[in-house]
Amino acid sequence: MFFxxxxxxxxxxxxxxxxVQYTLxxxxxxxxxxxxLGVPHTEIGSLTLNGQWTGFEALLRPGDRVLVLPPLPPVDVSAASVLHPVPAAGLRFLVDVNVAKLARMLRMLGFDALDDPDADDGALAARAAVEQRVVLSKDGGLLKRRSVVWARYLRADHPGEQLREVVRFFGLSRYSTPFSRCLRCNEPLVxxxxxDIVHRLLPKTKRYYQDFSRCPRCDRLYWRGSHHAHMQRWLQELCEEPCFGARGRLFSGSTTFSGNSAIAAKTR
Structure with a gap:
């Protein structure tokens, strides 16, 4: 076998x-x-058996030669392939507890990113299968479960570098709608x-800001706070290519956002 x-x-x-030689x-x-041998099936982009493309279920015989290659970024989970004949419904993530900070960061970019710190591997794998979610983890055992179809074993250790890895691997900058989800609940903002909410605002917020969004689940309020420009620059550097926000606007340091693409702040 060649990796x-x-x-x-x-x-x-x-x-x-x-x-590596594998004894049958x-x-x-x-x-x-x-x-x-240690490689989760989710980390494989293509397989050849004796020079012919093949799938995971092909049976091995003595003398076979297998070439195992990783996926080529950007990976499109909505596209069918030999290894994934049934494509995923879309880019929806399930974040394992060992990379938990990624969930909030992905929500900041506008992606559906769930986390469940109390769930065991079996529950996570089952949920990923039912909801067709891409699992993000550093747990090889979880990613070897047959019910986990789409996943990424994260190579990076630092949360910021992990997010950069995910953005590049899945080509997320093409689909990003920054500041369109609740950072706490993962719900799309409205x-x-x-x-309707002026009674909840502090005096300076009431005076200087006009556009607001709300989480329909937790009722948290969001608007373009003073740290909005800083967050824009950080996300732009992270993507390293133009990120498109809500309504197709180019996401850059000079862009203004309104409505459901405002950055978070809250007043009770």
Whole structure:
């Protein structure tokens, strides 16, 4: 078996060129063999068996030669492939507790990102399957579960670098709608008239800001606070290419936002 890209990191006994000999002790599929060597099936972009494209369920025989390659970014989970004949419904994430800070960061970019710190691996895998969510984790055991179809084993350790990795790997800058979700609840924000919530605003907020949004679940209020420009610059640097916000506007330091794309602040 030959592992390309950065996949040898999962296979401690591979050669510097990514080659490893696998001894068939029983009837085994390619998926069984690859995961026995340490590589979660979610980290594989393509497989060839004796020079022919193949899927995870192909059975191995003595003398077979298998080439295992990682996906090529940006990965489109909505596109069918040999390994994923049924595409995902869209870019919706399920964030494991070991990379928990990613959930809030992805919501800041406008993506549906759930987290459930109390759920075990079985519950996370089941939810990912039912809701067709992309799992983000540093737990190889979770990603080897058959019910987990789309996922990313994060290579980076720092939350900011993890977010950059996810943005690049899935090409998220094309779909970003910054500041359109509640950072706490993950719910899409809805515009709210200032007159309807003016009694909840502090004097300076009431005086200087006109456009507001509200979370329909937790009732948290959002608007363009003084830190809005700083957050815009940070997100722009993160994407390293133009990010498009709500209504197709280019997301940059000079862009103004209104309605459901305002940055968060809250007054009770």
């Amino acid at each position: 390309g890209g950065d996949l040898p990191r999962f296979v401690p006994r591979s050669t510097p060129g990514g080659e 002790g029983r009837r085994a599929s390619i998926k069984d063999a690859i995961e026995a 515009p709210v008239a200032k007159a």
